[in-house]
Amino acid sequence: MKRCLCPRQLLCRSRRSSCSLHRPAIVFRNRLRSPLAGGPSSQWSRPFSASAASAAKHSRIFEDYVTGVPPKCPVYGNEQQKNPNSWIPSLDKYLTPSLREGETEDLYARAYGLATILSYARFYGQLDLLGYLGYGLNRWSDVHTLLNVLLDAADATRHPTRVSLSSLDWGSDAGFTLERLTRHAPSLKNVKIKKSPDSSNVPKFRDLTQRSFANDFSELLMSQVWQSLGSIILQAADRSPDELKLGMSFVFRTLARLHHSGAISDNIYKCATPDPNTATYRPPGMHFLSTHIMSVLSETAWGAHEAEVAAKAAEMGVESPYVPFKMGVRELGPEIWLELILWCCIEHGYVREGLWLLEQMKTRTDYLAWNFQSWESLLRDQGTAVVENTNIDTEQFWRRPGNDASVQQQTGQKRNTIFHGLAKRTISTEVVASLRDCFVNFVYRGLGYRGLSPTELSHVISRVNALIDTPESAKNKTELQPTTREHNWLTARVLQSAGLDINADPHSMGRFLRGSPHVVGPWNNGPPLVEGDLEWLTPSRLYDETCAFQGLTEYVVRSYAVQRQAGLAFSTFGFLQEAIDTSKSRHIQEFLKRLQKSDPNDIPVADKRDRDLGHGKPETSVPQVSNVTYAQLVDLATIAKAYPFANWLLFSNDLDGPPIRRSEYGNQTLAPSLLRYAGATGNIGLQKQVVSSLTQPYSLNTLRALVSFRILTGDWDRVILMLEYIRNHRLKSWGHGNIMLLAGSILRMERALHKPSNHATLEEKQHSLTQAKTILTRILNGDFNDLSQRTGNKAQLRTLRSIYRIFLSLPGPLADIATQSTFHSPNHHHPSYKSRHSIPFISPIAFHYLLSAVVDTQGSAAGKSLWEKWCLEPSHSPKHTRYHEGGIWRLYEAAERDHRRGDPNFNASWRRQLNEKVVSPNLNTVRVIAQGAAREYARFTQYLASLELAAVDALAAGRGLPSEPSALPDSVENREKKRDIEKIMEWCVRQFQVLRLPEEEINREVFDHLKRMRTRERVRHREEVAEREREKERIRGFVEAQRLMEVERGRAGVRQT
Structure with missing residues (x-):
């Protein structure tokens, strides 16, 4: 039965022989001398044939249709767009010329315009126009005509890659896999020689390698076909039996043509051995029903063909060549056909259309509601054989395990009942799960701009899950x-x-x-399972x-x-x-x-002493988290100054204990982070616990963390001792963070030198500052460098030179220390000293120590200036424009590459930054400046509020406003100062956006300044709109005045005449 619908030959039940359906149109017309000469009916004819017209000729047309701007929606207004009658005039102009005289539109243009109208109606009005045209207006012939317009154009768009260029037949048409073809070397005697393709029809290499706009155009048209067919099936299921048969007959004719043209894959009817333990599988329903489906479609195609030939014979006054024949095939319910449409959408990639059909199905309620049911209960315990024994000609539903007797089977009801499959108005959950799984195939992978982003993927998955969720699962989603x-x-x-x-x-x-x-x-x-234990695990x-x-x-x-x-x-x-x-x-x-x-009696009772010894308080509440993650979290809390979170990680009083167990303090993966946190918060007790838990040998990271702790506590003698120990005994040296932390401490000590303090006198502060400067000078001079540096490796010297350049740009003690170092000698400034190596970058984590000190001592504006001088600008990075959500980098476009250069992707401005800058910033770099600007903004707004209160009190006391402008809250000086701080915060917002921080997190980082920006933008927009309206009123008034003046002049001229 199925052969009659495959794209080879129509098996015609007539007294005459049939002819091929895939002959060129001109040859076909020459052979068709009378309607009785046999051959395909008009329902299968197409204006273009795949062998007659190459889609490569229309590549520019398809590209305009696919990538161009679509035409405007012909229906305006929400009420009009919800009214289906408003769209019908737009459909009428796409009917065939035989129905509307004088219509000469091109096939592709007609199909594109029709698909656009159908898409607009679904998007704006939630309407299926072809379904309304059939069931609402009873114009089924027009529905069939419009569907054929889409199918004719889709059939004519054949991409060149589908044409075989080889003259050897390696058996690819037999369905062999590549593994089977290449397992054994093919014998040349089994390879058939095909006729070489005509050189005029061989596509060019450019046509083979460029994007298939013809395929995209075909998908655009077929998406409307699948949606229209599914929608008609849903509407047919809601109608009376007679209306159901009428609508489904046109669906059958379209499905028959799709099978004939090869638009429906045979994979839909294939069935592998189903495994209910897997998450997604194709149940055997379509496989068991394939013969009945083909019988229904063959009967429909035959009936339409016979009616056309009989009508033509009647026009010519001759007898019809066909003998009336009725197959009497068992009817299949709309459930079967809807699931067939959904499987077609899955197999051919029309997943959005399949989801739209499922959501339309879910909108029906009460007695019209549709349900979902899984095949798992039918296939469990070898139930496949029971299901396969279902007598589809007499039963209404699939048999179930334990119910071999056909309870639905009743004699004499074969023609009066319909086979519904699982149940009435019910489809399988497997088709929905497969549709959800198929969405993953369309994620964006970096090619062009097509594909689902992770946000879109999560959205469609949640929409699919909402369809099959039970009320109980919906309640438990929280x-x-x-x-x-x-x-x-x-x-x-x-x-x-x-x-x-x-x-x-x-x-x-x-x-x-x-x-x-x-x-x-x-x-x-507990301990992990061994391989032998897996045998005892249930599926x-x-x-x-x-x-x-x-x-x-x-x-x-x-x-x-x-x-x-x-x-x-x-x-x-x-x-x-x-x-x-x-x-x-x-x-x-x-x-x-x-x-x-x-x-x-079987419950063991433990001895109290054992219970007291063996069941103490748990060490941690989260034993599954690794120390690497805890170390990263502690470091993040330290640099972001989120000290309460770090305190909770370490000193929580929960019953289960803190997340970080005390026994892990000596783990040298975690210990450096704990030491850095102890130094930032001045927690000497934590530092002692960590140091006492350490065991030798100490890692270099731990030793550098100890150096940083001693720097923060001002223990300069031990700083020198540890730096010498690292250099002499570990053959290593300082880290970037040690130098920058020491420089930041010097800036803070310099600022606090003349401030009163209860902890130290002025002489002690001066002595501590002098020691710190001496250590930093020795580091810049290379006294603590790795001993291997003396053998010729100059990496540390280049790093020190980058740090020296940063210090020179900061007026104050750091610039003085830089001028006293050996880098400031004439030899280092000689042009011949310039290294051929690229400038080493400073770690952003280390740079934050210095940046934080600059912001704390000199303000956020100084921090922003330090960024602009030494940090790369992320928005200028070539990767920034190619980044897509999900962390995927888009491949270069042809316009972005210049093949005249040695490196087609060379970016001169970015290369200049790489040669001049020394820091690659991250989110915390911006956070340091944002936190400083937020503190300044809070202090200044509080200061302005105090000025306003003082002014109100002065006016209430009758003293008048202060004479100094700076004492007024709305003075020009104060407004400019506030605006300067706001500009820095707005700059921080833009940098956060460039670094792809989510908007809600940006607003939290800048303390709701993003909301204030949005509010000002809305106010500014309203003011601009109001100003434009006032300008329009002035123009209208001016035009009206001009008109009145012209009228007066005319009247004056009449009076003078």
Whole structure:
């Protein structure tokens, strides 16, 4: 049966032989001398044939249709767009010339215009025009005509890559896989020689390699076809049986043509052995119904063909060559045909159209409501054989395991009943899950601008999940739930799609993880399972239970910390702890349930002494998190000055203990971060605990952290001692952070030198400052450099020269120290000293120590100047314009590459920055300046408020306003000062945006200044609109005055005459 619809030959049940359907149109017309000569009916004819017209000739037309600006919507107004009758005149002009005289539009233009109208009606009015044209206006012939317009144009767009260029037939048409073809070397005697293609029809290499706009244009048209067919099926299911048959007959004719033209893949009817344990699979329903589907479509195609030939014979006054024949095929319900349409959308990539159909289906309520049902219960326990034994000709539903008797089977009802499949108005959940899974295939991967971003992917997944969620699951969405195989599979597919780079964009992955409540894994704080233990695990535990989401969430937290996204890192860690606590709570509840069911005599009773010794207070509340993540979080809290969060990590009084256990203080992955935090907060007790927990040998990172701690505490003798120890005994040297932290301490000590203090006298402060300057001078002179530097490696010297240049740009003690160093000697300024190596970059973490000191001592404006002089501008980076959400870098376009250069991607301005700047900034670089500007803004607004209160009090006392302008809150000087601070904060907002910080986090970082900016923009916009309206009124008044003057002049001329 199926051969009659494949794109080879129509098996015509007539007294005459048939002819091929794929002959060129001109040859076909020459052979068709009478309507009785046999051959294809007009329902299969097309204005263009794939062999007659190459899509390469119309590449420019297709490109304009696909990438150009679409025409304007012909219907305006919300009420008009919701009215289907307003759209019908726009459809009428796309009917065939036989129905509307004088119509000579090009086929492609007609199809494009028709698809645009149908798309506009769905978008603006939520209307399916072809369904309304059929069921609302009973113009089914026009529906069929308009569908053929779309199909004719889609069939005519054949891309050159579909044409075989080889004259050898290697068996690719047989459906062999590449592995099967290449496993054994093919024998030349089995290779058939085909006729060489005509050289005039061979496509050029450019046509083969450029983007297939013809394919895109075909997809644009076919998307409207699938949506219209699905919508007609949904409307037919709501109608009476007679109206159902009428509408479905036109659906069958279109599906028959799609099968015939090869637009529907045979994979839809294939069925592998289904495994209910997998998350997504194709149930065997379409496979079992393939013969019946082909019978229905063949009968419809035959009936239409016979009617056309009979009508032509009647016009010519001859007898019809066909014998009336009725196949009497069992009717299939709209459930079957709707699921067939959905599987076609999945197989051919029309996933958005499939989702639109599902949402239209879900809008029906009460007795018209549609439901979802899984095949899992039918296929469990070898149920496939039971389902396969269903007698589709007599039964209404699929048989189920344990119900071999056909309860629906009743004699004599074959023609009066319909086979519905799973149930009436019910489709499988597997088709919905497959549609959701198919969306992952369309994520953006860096080619051009097409593809789903992670935000769009999460949105469509949530829309699909909302369709199949039960009321109970919808209520429980606010609570975290155990993992499921469906969500596990989907997450694995998203990770494998290469559309998400967690290191570059952790926010997208974090949002995806929070989009589903199924993230709670099993509580497993014991030793890992060995391979032999896996045999005892049930399929449910293997496929459903996983701790992978805890690991993924921790990975996202770590990526946030590396990128210095403080707020998101802390909130995501809270989400991780909530998932772990939920897992722990469920584990306790399951233990109590097992305890209630067990025999009291079998419950072991522990001795009190053992209980007191073995069950003390837990060391940590989150044992699953690694020390690397904790180290990153502590460092982030230190540099972002989020000290309460770090205190909670270390000194929480929860029953389960703090997240960071005391026994891990000596771990040298974590110890340097703890030492840096202890130095920043002056916590000597924490420093002693960490040092006492350390075991030798000490890592270089730990030793440098100890040096930084001694710098912060002003213990200069031990600073020198440790630097010498690192140089002499470890053959290493200082780190960037040590130098910058020492420089920042000098700036703060210089500022606090003449301020009164209870801790030290002026002489002690001066002595401490002198010691610090001496150590920094010795470092710049190379006294503490690595001993290997004397053998010819000059990397540290170049690094010191970069630091020297930074110090020279800061007037004050740092510039004085730089001038006293050996870098300030004439030899270092000689042109021959310039190195051929690139300037080494300073670590941004180290640079923040100096930047923070500059902002604290000189203000945010000085910090911004330091940025502009030494930091790369992220917005000028060539990667900035090519970055896409998800951490994907777009490939270069042809216009962005200059092949006349040795490096086609060379960017002179960016290369100049790389040669002059020494710091690559990150979010914390901006945060330091933003925090300083926010403090200045808060202090200045408080100062202005005090001035305003003083002015009000002065007026109330009758003293009058102060004479000095600076004492008035709205003076020009104060407004300019406030505006300067606001400009710095606005600059920080722009830099945060360039560095891709989410908007809600930007607003938090600048203390709601972004909201103030948005408010001012809205006020400014309203003022501009009002000013334009006033200008229009003035122009209208002027024009009216001119008109009145002209009228008066005319009257005066008449009176004079």
